[in-house]
Amino acid sequence: MKYPIAKGLFDILPYPLEEKWKHTDAWHFIESVIHKLCQDYGFLEIRTPVFEKTELFNRAVGEASDIVSKEMYTFLDKKGRSLSLRPEGTASVMRAFVEKNLQMHKKIHRLYYIAPMFRYERPQSGRYRQHHQFGVELIGAKGPYEDAEIIDMCLEYYRRLGLNDLTLLINSVGDATSRENYKKALKEYLFPFKEELSEDSKIRLEKNPLRILDSKDTKDQNILKNAPSISDYLSIEAKEDFQTLLELLDELNIFYKVEEKLVRGLDYYNKTVFEITSGSLGAQNAIGAGGRYDGLTKAFGGKDEPGIGFASGIERTLQTLLAQNIEIPIEQVSSVYFIPLEPDAKKVCLKLATFLRHKKIEAVIDFEMGKLKNALQKANKQNASYAVILGSNELKKQIVTCKDLEKQTQIEIPINDFVTTLTDF
Ligand code: HAM
Numbered sequence: 001m002k003y004p005i006a007k008g009l010f011d012i013l014p015y016p017l018e019e020k021w022k023h024t025d026a027w028h029f030i031e032s033v034i035h036k037l038c039q040d041y042g043f044l045e046i047r048t049p050v051f052e053k054t055e056l057f058n059r060a061v062g063e064a065s066d067i068v069s070k071e072m073y074t075f076l077d078k079k080g081r082s083l084s085l086r087p088e089g090t091a092s093v094m095r096a097f098v099e100k101n102l103q104m105h106k107k108i109h110r111l112y113y114i115a116p117m118f119r120y121e122r123p124q125s126g127r128y129r130q131h132h133q134f135g136v137e138l139i140g141a142k143g144p145y146e147d148a149e150i151i152d153m154c155l156e157y158y159r160r161l162g163l164n165d166l167t168l169l170i171n172s173v174g175d176a177t178s179r180e181n182y183k184k185a186l187k188e189y190l191f192p193f194k195e196e197l198s199e200d201s202k203i204r205l206e207k208n209p210l211r212i213l214d215s216k217d218t219k220d221q222n223i224l225k226n227a228p229s230i231s232d233y234l235s236i237e238a239k240e241d242f243q244t245l246l247e248l249l250d251e252l253n254i255f256y257k258v259e260e261k262l263v264r265g266l267d268y269y270n271k272t273v274f275e276i277t278s279g280s281l282g283a284q285n286a287i288g289a290g291g292r293y294d295g296l297t298k299a300f301g302g303k304d305e306p307g308i309g310f311a312s313g314i315e316r317t318l319q320t321l322l323a324q325n326i327e328i329p330i331e332q333v334s335s336v337y338f339i340p341l342e343p344d345a346k347k348v349c350l351k352l353a354t355f356l357r358h359k360k361i362e363a364v365i366d367f368e369m370g371k372l373k374n375a376l377q378k379a380n381k382q383n384a385s386y387a388v389i390l391g392s393n394e395l396k397k398q399i400v401t402c403k404d405l406e407k408q409t410q411i412e413i414p415i416n417d418f419v420t421t422l423t424d425f
Contacts, residue, residue, distance in 0.1 A: 008121070008129030021318035025330050030314060033160050034114060034134050041153050043110040043136055048092035050116065054082040059299060060091035062267025064208040071119040085118035089135045090268065090293065090309060097139060098302030108140040114314070126284030126316050135311035139297070142306040144245035147272045147292065152252055154276060154288055154310045161317065162326045165279035166287065169259040170249075172242035173291075174234040175270050182233040183209055193223045213261040216283075229260045238271050245272060268293040272308065280323035281316055288312030334386070335362035337379035337405075341372060341391035348415065349390055352400070355419050380405055388418075 005011065014024040038045070054074050061067050073085040086092055093111055096102075102109055114134050121127050136153065138146050151168065158166055173179055187209045190197065194205060198217040205212065212220060213227075234242070249256055256274075264273045273291035281287065290310025298304040321328065336356055338349040346367060353363040364382065366375050372389065379387045389401040400418060403410040413421045 006129070008123035008127075010128065020322050020328070021315060026318050026321075026328050027314070029328050029330070030134075030161070030318060031114060034112070034157070037153070037157050037160060038112045038136070041110065041136075041149075041156075043112040046093055046096065046111040046113055047115070048086075048089070048096055048113070051083045051085050052092055052095065054084040056091050056095055056300075057084055057087060060094065060266075060268050060296060061088065062208075065265055065267055066208075066211065067119060067265060069207075071121055073118045073120060086115075087119050088117055088266070089113050089115055089133055089311060090137060090266075090296075093135075093137045093309075094139075094293075094296050094300055094307070097305075098297050098300045101302075103140065103297075103303055103305060106140075108138070110136070110138050112136040124284065125282050126313075126319060128315060132314040133311040134314060134317075135309060137307055137309035139307040140305055141308075142294065144241045144248060144272070147241075147245045147308055148248035148252060148254075150290065150308050150310060151249065151274060152254060154290065154312065155254060157312065158276070158287070158317070161321055163278070163317075163320055163324060165324070167277045167279070168254065168256040168274060169262050169277065170246075170256045170272070170274040171230070171259050171262040172234055172238050172271050173230060173263050173269055173273050174238040176295075178230070178233045178235055178238060179210075179270070182228070182230045185228045185233065186210065186212070189227050190223065196223060210263045211265060213263055214265070224261070230263065231260055241271060264289065264291055268296050268299075270294055274310070276312075278316065278320045280320045284316065286313075287316045287320055332383065333362055335364060335382070335384045337375075337382065337384035337387045338363065338365040339372065339375040339379070339387055339389045340365070340367065341369060341389065342395060343369075345390035345395055348395075348400075349388070352388070352415070352418055359419070376403075376405075
């Protein structure tokens with residue numbers, strides 16, 4: 001009986017067996033770029049649990065949203081409580097923020113996370129049932145200046161990775177009242193076309209008409225051409241903030257495209273929303289996205305705080321990187337590969353390797369006792385810097401043969417001097 005991995009999931013392996021984006025080295029590389037970026041922008045790491053009470057996501061993301069109504073992994077625990085694997089990170093960060101009363105400590109909080117998210121979607125290239133997000137949340141600041149800061153941070157992340165062919169789409173969805181009024185107007189406009197809409201859009205018309213704006217169906221798109229625009233429903237404050245934001249982006253030389261149909265699929269957004277698409281991905285081309293969610297803390301029973309953030313899919317970012325032929329730098333550390341060729345040599349090798357490891361030098365012992373040639377091949381394959389060989393001859397003379405695998409030179413070292421000699425090598 002075999003137990004294959006569940007649909008829509010993948011392993012990240014330290015071997016070059018599958019596509020390169022599934023290699024551990026690629027993930028380590030991207031994570032190191034993220035940690036440095038966040039340090040440079042003054043963000044601190046937060047880690048929240050993988051599952052939360054279901055009601056948290058119902059309230060934050062919205063019961064009518066696709067994420068909550070169709071995609072959540074929800075289960076009952078042994079006491080019958082409804083829990084869900086997190087489909088996104090913002091709700092959990094804000095739950096922790098309110099629960100731990102973080103606004104008591106300081107006014108502005110800059111938090112980031114690298115975490116797996118779970119969505120029951122139809123798997124396809126770039127879309128998985130467990131995916132990973134790098135996300136940031138800036139809580140406690142309201143103005144378009146912070147919006148510009150966050151958008152720049154997101155783009156700087158991609159810049160540091162060397163990505164190109166990205167497009168920043170941006171829009172303002174106003175406050176909750178503007179959105180409600182717009183929803184009503186959109187529904188009124190679409191109602192006469194009900195029978196012509198795609199099956200999905202027909203259902204959305206009642207439940208969540210804003211999602212129809214995302215429809216890829218050509219008939220739906222034609223109908224939408226003359227639909228009312230959200231910009232006509234914005235409050236004066238939302239309009240002014242958006243205008244200032246666009247000016248700030250110009251100031252920072254950030255190119256953007258105002259996309260009036262961009263409303264995003266999560267209910268907590270208000271005012272600024274944005275999405276970055278990659279020209280190197282297929283249908284699932286959103287590499288990152290975010291927006292403002294003022295007042296979410298209040299909805300969670302805390303003080304009313306503004307907030308803005310973004311999240312970027314790590315799988316899609318790595319896939320873009322590889323599609324654009326960007327080399328993933330792999331950090332090389334010197335390591336020592338021990339080859340005992342006699343049963344008595346095993347113990348000596350174990351002792352020497354342990355000594356090196358305690359000195360923070362990477363050491364591997366090949367206990368297989370196969371042929372020397374094969375063992376050296378394995379050492380080369382693992383990119384070891386040195387091979388330390390201990391056969392009967394060496395044991396007799398109480399030495400080891402130490403081979404520099406790059407220079408292809410070798411020396412004999414007395415076992416007693418081994419550690420000092422190798423660390424100065
Ligand atoms: P989101 O747009 O739902 O936003 O997801 C963010 C990113 O996660 C997407 O742009 C995409 O790159 C990636 N992603 C989403 N679903 C999948 C999937 N099934 N497979 C692979 N990648 C996926 C949020 O989650 C918000 N919490 C972002 C945010 C943070 N807004 C404010 N703060």
